Amino acid sequence: MKVLSIDTSNYVLGIGLLDGETVMGEYISNIKKNHSVRVMPAIQTLMNECGIKPGDLSKIVVAEGPGSYTGVRIGVTIAKTLAWTLKIPLSGVSSLEVAAASAGRYFNGYVSPFFDARRGQIYTGLYKFEDQILQAVKEDQLVMSVDWVQTLNEMNSKVLFTSNDLHLHEKVISEGLADKAVFAAITEHNPRPAELALLGRDKESVDLHTFVPNYIRMAEAEANWLKSQENNK
Amino acid sequence: MTTKDQLIMGIETSCDETAVSIVKNGRKILANVVASQIESHKRFGGVVPEIASRHHVEQITIVLEEALAQANIELKDLDAIAVTEGPGLVGALLIGVNAAKALAFANDIPLVGVHHIAGHIYANRLVAEMKFPLISLVVSGGHTELVYMKEHGHFEVIGETRDDAAGEAYDKVARTLHLPYPGGPHIDRLAQEGQATIDLPRAWLEEGSYDFSFSGLKSAVINVVHNAQQRGEEIVPAELAASFQESVIDVLVTKTLKAVKQYGVKQVLLAGGVAANKGLREALSTAFVDLDVDIVIPPLALCTDNAAMIAAAGSVLYEKGERADLTLNGNPGLEITIHNDSRK
Numbered sequence: 001m002k003v004l005s006i007d008t009s010n011y012v013l014g015i016g017l018l019d020g021e022t023v024m025g026e027y028i029s030n031i032k033k034n035h036s037v038r039v040m041p042a043i044q045t046l047m048n049e050c051g052i053k054p055g056d057l058s059k060i061v062v063a064e065g066p067g068s069y070t071g072v073r074i075g076v077t078i079a080k081t082l083a084w085t086l087k088i089p090l091s092g093v094s095s096l097e098v099a100a101a102s103a104g105r106y107f108n109g110y111v112s113p114f115f116d117a118r119r120g121q122i123y124t125g126l127y128k129f130e131d132q133i134l135q136a137v138k139e140d141q142l143v144m145s146v147d148w149v150q151t152l153n154e155m156n157s158k159v160l161f162t163s164n165d166l167h168l169h170e171k172v173i174s175e176g177l178a179d180k181a182v183f184a185a186i187t188e189h190n191p192r193p194a195e196l197a198l199l200g201r202d203k204e205s206v207d208l209h210t211f212v213p214n215y216i217r218m219a220e221a222e223a224n225w226l227k228s229q230e231n232n233k
Numbered sequence: 234m235t236t237k238d239q240l241i242m243g244i245e246t247s248c249d250e251t252a253v254s255i256v257k258n259g260r261k262i263l264a265n266v267v268a269s270q271i272e273s274h275k276r277f278g279g280v281v282p283e284i285a286s287r288h289h290v291e292q293i294t295i296v297l298e299e300a301l302a303q304a305n306i307e308l309k310d311l312d313a314i315a316v317t318e319g320p321g322l323v324g325a326l327l328i329g330v331n332a333a334k335a336l337a338f339a340n341d342i343p344l345v346g347v348h349h350i351a352g353h354i355y356a357n358r359l360v361a362e363m364k365f366p367l368i369s370l371v372v373s374g375g376h377t378e379l380v381y382m383k384e385h386g387h388f389e390v391i392g393e394t395r396d397d398a399a400g401e402a403y404d405k406v407a408r409t410l411h412l413p414y415p416g417g418p419h420i421d422r423l424a425q426e427g428q429a430t431i432d433l434p435r436a437w438l439e440e441g442s443y444d445f446s447f448s449g450l451k452s453a454v455i456n457v458v459h460n461a462q463q464r465g466e467e468i469v470p471a472e473l474a475a476s477f478q479e480s481v482i483d484v485l486v487t488k489t490l491k492a493v494k495q496y497g498v499k500q501v502l503l504a505g506g507v508a509a510n511k512g513l514r515e516a517l518s519t520a521f522v523d524l525d526v527d528i529v530i531p532p533l534a535l536c537t538d539n540a541a542m543i544a545a546a547g548s549v550l551y552e553k554g555e556r557a558d559l560t561l562n563g564n565p566g567l568e569i570t571i572h573n574d575s576r577k
């Protein structure tokens with residue numbers, strides 16, 4: 001069972017290859033460079049290195065968002081197209097879930113991975129490892145980091161934060177949670193494509209034709225249009 | 234000895250149509266599937282890039298599958314995959330480009346990047362064989378150009394719009410007349426019902442220029458409507474539409490005719506979405522009757538965005554040796570002349 005995983009939902013570009021119980025290879029970069037140009041070459045390079053041909057793959061797993069709309073779409077488009085043409089199953093995994101798995105496997109408490117969403121907002125969710133299995137405690141959402149911290153404060157437990165955008169919200173978190181807040185080390189912020197592959201490996205596969213990213217947020221034009229429809233009633 | 238047929242897949246996602254097509258030997262359409270998003274964008278009065286990109290992701294594999302089924306071929310039968318590389322909406326282009334790259338990689342098929350306007354021009358080759366040298370009049374929502382071609386795959390832009398494209402002017406005038414989006418077809422229909430009684434300007438620009446300008450005309454139309462309102466007069470929409478359309482067509486046809494004579498071409502090709510305009514089709518067909526020049530006007534379905542035109546252009550570019558690798562990107566500002574120095 002050879003699984004190819006693709007994560008382009010944020011600046012991190014991650015490609016992973018899982019063969020049964022072995023992680024064959026991972027490609028990770030965390031730079032502000034164009035995903036559209038780099039994803040397919042990264043897949044090709046990693047597969048070549050590992051001696052895997054497209055026809056050898058048995059499943060594709062993709063990080064389905066939330067994250068950059070364009071970024072997520074590139075990964076999802078490639079994943080759907082590969083799964084379709086290779087006639088193999090496809091699974092989508094929350095980009096936040098991957099981040100939680102990448103940093104919190106041995107943490108005794110909640111894990112809150114997040115991506116900055118500008119104007120004080122973050123995409124985040126709350127996860128917890130129970131018997132080595134990652135559970136979602138609160139669903140992925142778009143929220144003001146100030147409000148999120150308040151929600152977590154009421155839970156009276158240690159919370160591990162992991163994010164490449166940590167510096168943008170560290171102050172809010174520290175002030176709101178004091179010593180209940182734990183920050184992951186810099187080496188754990190990049191979501192690991194092997195974790196993505198593992199999370200998706202046994203997950204039920206989707207109908208690839210209708211599969212779309214989880215944007216969380218409606219397109220602005222659509223939200224405005226709906227609002228205007230409401231007002232005209 | 235028989236030579237093997239050449240099979241090219243075209244993929245087009247530059248604006249609001251998700252399209253995949255299979256074309257044999259550059260001229261015969263085996264499949265031409267277009268999923269239009271127009272109904273979704275109507276409520277916004279124009280194409281919203283983010284919404285367009287979302288729809289492309291929803292449609293891409295469905296359209297791919299339908300095209301293969303229609304053509305009754307398998308991916309491994311393809312000689313190349315041709316994809317619109319630009320210009321267009323960048324987020325929308327990226328869907329087609331990345332799907333094409335994934336297909337090319339997984340099936341080890343050559344990849345060719347195609348300029349969208351080269352596609353529009355080559356829609357003509359699905360109707361009639363091209364005769365060089367030729368001139369193509371490209372008129373669409375985003376483009377108004379005269380392109381000279383001395384041979385296959387070589388493009389020289391001899392005139393282009395300095396402000397609005399003809400299609401944009403149509404949409405803006407349609408909005409002024411409170412016609413629904415997209416306005417072009419409505420203006421065209423109204424124009425058939427009225428007489429061109431209103432005097433509107435024609436921008437000829439300086440002597441010898443093949444460039445176009447439609448912003449002055451657009452402003453003039455808005456002024457006419459505005460002044461009429463101030464005087465409490467009634468504007469007859471059909472008359473205004475007819476007058477506007479006459480002005481646009483007069484400039485387009487006159488400049489094309491001039492170029493045809495100066496460049497001594499054998500053929501004139503009409504290309505782009507506005508080529509679906511009935512008034513323009515009629516005016517062009519009559520303007521060239523006395524000249525020894527072929528005029529080719531593709532059927533409506535090949536004038537608007539489709540992937541058969543991308544496959545048709547891709548066929549020639551593939552023969553010329555053009556290849557793209559897996560770093561191919563969507564390029565919203567791509568120049569058509571990129572095809573002139575063969576990218577092997």
Ligand SMILES: [Zn+2]
Nearest residue numbers: 349373506538
């Ligand atoms: Zn077009």
